Amino acid sequence: MFLLEIVDLMALVGLLVQAFTAWVFVAVLASLQVDRRANGAYRAFLQAFVVLSVALTLMSVRFFRAHDTQTSYDLWADGALLPTLCYMAYMGLKAAFGLLLVRGSSRLVGVDRSPRHPWAPWGLVLAYSATPIVVSNIDLLLALQAPMMIACSAVALRLLSPSRGSGTGTRLLCWSFIGLIVSWAVHATSALTTQFGDTDLLRPLLSLNSFTDLGVQMILGVGLVVGLLESSHQEFLRSEQERQRLARALARDERLRALGTAVSGVAHELNNPLTVISGYSELLLLDDPNDRRAVLIHEQAARCRGIVRNLSTLAGQSLHPTQAVEVDELLERVLRGLPDGETTGGRSVRVEPLSHLWIAADPLGIEQVLSNLIVNALHASPPGGTVSVGGRATDQGIELTVSDQGSGVDSHLRERIFEPFFTTKSPGKGTGLGLSIVHAIVRGHGGSISVEQAPEGGARFRLLLPRADPRPTELTPAARPRSTAGRPLLIVDDDDAVRTILREHGEARGWRVREANTAEAALGQDLVGVAAVVCDLRMPGMGGAGFHDRLAASQPAVLARVVFVTGDMASTESTAFAARCEQPLFEKPFDYEELFEQLESIASSTAKTRA
Structure with a gap:
């Protein structure tokens, strides 16, 4: 054939x-x-x-x-x-x-x-x-x-x-x-x-060239199949790593939600007595500024307030009112406030020139962030080491860096270093909350923070914060408003002790104080003649939010004279109210001097309007 x-x-x-x-x-x-x-x-x-x-x-x-x-x-x-x-x-x-x-x-x-x-x-x-x-x-x-x-x-x-x-x-x-x-x-x-x-x-x-081509063809085909399988394997590994990262992030979020729920329930119960303790310690200090016991009580009350606020920040439920802040001035305050002993052993902090850098930030929040990072860097650096702080303007915002001369952060720890309760320190040396709080504060500002290996060794923390336009220079300080004796002040709070301490502070400053233990009781009074109102948010009945909405609908002029306070800033209801409320909102335990300065300012504005 x-x-x-x-x-x-x-x-x-x-x-x-x-x-x-x-x-x-x-x-x-x-x-x-x-x-x-x-x-x-x-x-x-x-x-x-x-x-x-x-x-x-x-x-x-x-x-x-x-x-x-x-x-x-x-x-x-x-x-x-x-x-x-x-x-x-x-x-x-x-x-x-x-x-x-x-x-x-x-x-x-x-x-x-x-x-x-x-x-x-x-x-x-x-x-x-x-x-x-x-x-x-x-x-x-x-x-x-x-x-x-x-x-x-x-x-x-x-x-x-x-x-x-x-x-x-x-x-x-x-x-x-x-x-x-x-x-x-x-x-x-x-x-x-x-x-x-x-x-x-x-x-x-x-x-016989076809047999030669067949051999080459076999190698080519096998190479493609192996390459495809290798690529699929690499993609699987990347997917698995991403899945693990998302699982860790989900677990972190669940811990934060649990923490937020716990803080929300505990904060109100702690902050009300802390408000009372802090208020009476201030009254004692007014009588005798050198009273050592009063100073100690006041300091420890402030410390407890800071702990609760840090937990609220970690839960992502803390307020961060922003303003234009110059980085140079902020760092000067941070360095002045470093705890004694942090620069022992010849350790020092070197700050690069950072003039003309402005950020949109809550000064206290970012001051806490920088203080935490600098103190950690000093701890990580060897005796005689130097912590470097730098910054520059980028297209995305203002970038700040804090670098130490320690051993750095291992790559497998960098993804976990900002997780709450994660610490590499020995038991009793750290809570694992410091960098978590830093991360939460930066995130609350719409910024980001990361850690990397510095070229000269050690760790480098990199912050990216929103840029702000420079604040106009104030040529003369504004005159401090003062209330006229006998102006009516309404205090609305369901806690008897909080109303009592606010009454005593108000009367000490010349206010004529009235009280109400619910929002409904306050609305039943004649509010037209009241010069200022202090209203708690979390109360039985309609609460402070309902009080706000009722006044906004029927008596907006009275609403303009209200200052809201809360000891429960960790709850979603409080943060939602803060987002829509245009009136001042103070977190308990508050600084009484700041609170009454705000009330005096409102009363003075009301008096001018009526005149």
């Missing part, structure tokens, strides 16, 4: 096996590609194997039919129409195969190798498709095809050189491109020697 020589038989078998293998790789790559449609590199390689499979199938049909004894030899002889059409498709498809290898390699390494003219690749494919019209000999067509394949393989090899990628799949691709370069150089040499030389010694090499 077949009139075949042994070499031609082996060549045909090799071609058929090569075509079959190419289609197998198309199926494998297509099945792996289902969930990776967006990956341009593997899509290009898949297309390369598709065009290669079609080209090899056409050539297999051409040579199989040419040796079929039942087929007319003239129909499949070189130069006839059918072989010419097969050769044209084969040459064009092999040119596309080479170009797709370059495209896939460039996309695999993220290098843009798009041609200057989009039609240029099509022109090259069409040019190679036309060569069988002029050259009908398959050996010469192989020789003409060699420069194209060698050039494409060389470019792809350069893109995927080992220095650019060390994965097993990438290395196999590199070896396959080296194999393509060598095999096509041998093909071209064998074809030219057979056609124009006086010897047929290289004819077997030319006839």
